[in-house]
Amino acid sequence: MTTTFSPDEVTQFEHAVWSRCAKRYMDTFGVLTSEAIPALLDAANISEGSRVLDVGTGPGNAAGAVQERGSVVIGIDFSTAMLAEARQHYPDIEFKEANAADLPFKDGEFDAVISNLAVHHLGRPQQFLTEARRVLHDGGKVAFTVWADPTKLAAFGLFFAAMENHADTAELPHGPLFGVSDFNAFHKLLQEAGFRDSSVRELDIAWRLSSMESYLNGFEDWANMDALPNTLRKAIEADVRKAADTFKHNGEYVIPNPVILVSATR
Numbered sequence: 166m167t168t169t170f171s172p173d174e175v176t177q178f179e180h181a182v183w184s185r186c187a188k189r190y191m192d193t194f195g196v197l198t199s200e201a202i203p204a205l206l207d208a209a210n211i212s213e214g215s216r217v218l219d220v221g222t223g224p225g226n227a228a229g230a231v232q233e234r235g236s237v238v239i240g241i242d243f244s245t246a247m248l249a250e251a252r253q254h255y256p257d258i259e260f261k262e263a264n265a266a267d268l269p270f271k272d273g274e275f276d277a278v279i280s281n282l283a284v285h286h287l288g289r290p291q292q293f294l295t296e297a298r299r300v301l302h303d304g305g306k307v308a309f310t311v312w313a314d315p316t317k318l319a320a321f322g323l324f325f326a327a328m329e330n331h332a333d334t335a336e337l338p339h340g341p342l343f344g345v346s347d348f349n350a351f352h353k354l355l356q357e358a359g360f361r362d363s364s365v366r367e368l369d370i371a372w373r374l375s376s377m378e379s380y381l382n383g384f385e386d387w388a389n390m391d392a393l394p395n396t397l398r399k400a401i402e403a404d405v406r407k408a409a410d411t412f413k414h415n416g417e418y419v420i421p422n423p424v425i426l427v428s429a430t431r
């Protein structure tokens with residue numbers, strides 16, 4: 166991953182992708198991303214009575230988990246389609262349409278700002294951290310997860326290897342925090358945004374599936390596979406299914422896809 170994409174190029178690409186994935190996200194990627202939520206909430210010190218902002222909330226699973234801990238939460242996302250899912254799944258939670266780089270909240274409103282697997286999709290992650298600091302009160306916590314080094318992402322790797330085998334693949338736009346494996350880069354970013362006591366660690370999570378259908382549905386939306394010729398699509402799916410067999414034990418697929426968990430104090 167060497168190309169640098171402009172922030173606007175990233176924003177435009179990510180908006181199209183997640184809006185396309187929204188309908189089936191909860192049953193596809195959401196199954197995997199939810200695995201990181203308990204550790205994320207612990208890193209942000211979320212307990213009863215906290216006031217929390219969930220950025221890039223998607224269908225709202227992290228916000229839902231915050232509410233279960235007895236806290237008040239607001240979720241924001243820039244995709245109308247994702248917010249429709251969030252409101253349907255969590256009707257008691259407030260969700261707002263907004264960009265992570267421009268948070269529509271007053272200074273010092275929150276005890277914690279969290280973001281689960283969204284910050285590497287941002288064209289301007291520094292701007293998000295500056296905004297997160299602004300809306301936190303002194304002593305408040307920021308915590309976010311991003312995907313770990315791509316070579317460790319066995320679950321995503323199944324799809325990308327199959328795509329490379331069968332189709333011409335170009336590097337797609339991605340934010341500057343996708344594929345960063347140097348933990349110092351995160352410490353530096355947080356320090357530059359005015360945070361202290363930063364912590365960065367890898368967290369082992371896995372995509373747990375009873376069949377590969379939901380995995381393939383997720384990537385079908387993500388990669389807009391409907392646009393590919395049917396034979397090509399079938400060949401990619403067959404490759405994925407074959408490679409996934411290595412991860413099947415006692416009728417369940419457990420495919421590792423670790424994250425980096427980052428947190429700091431304002």
Ligand SMILES: C[S@@+](CC[C@H](N)C(=O)[O-])C[C@H]1O[C@@H](n2cnc3c(N)ncnc32)[C@H](O)[C@@H]1O
Nearest residue numbers: 183198221222223242243244264265281283286
């Ligand atoms: C991979 S999904 C993660 C969703 C959810 N947090 C989860 O745990 O599954 C990334 C989400 O970030 C949102 N997103 C990406 N860029 C954004 C931006 N600049 N501002 C607000 N939301 C953004 C997308 O619309 C999408 O819902």
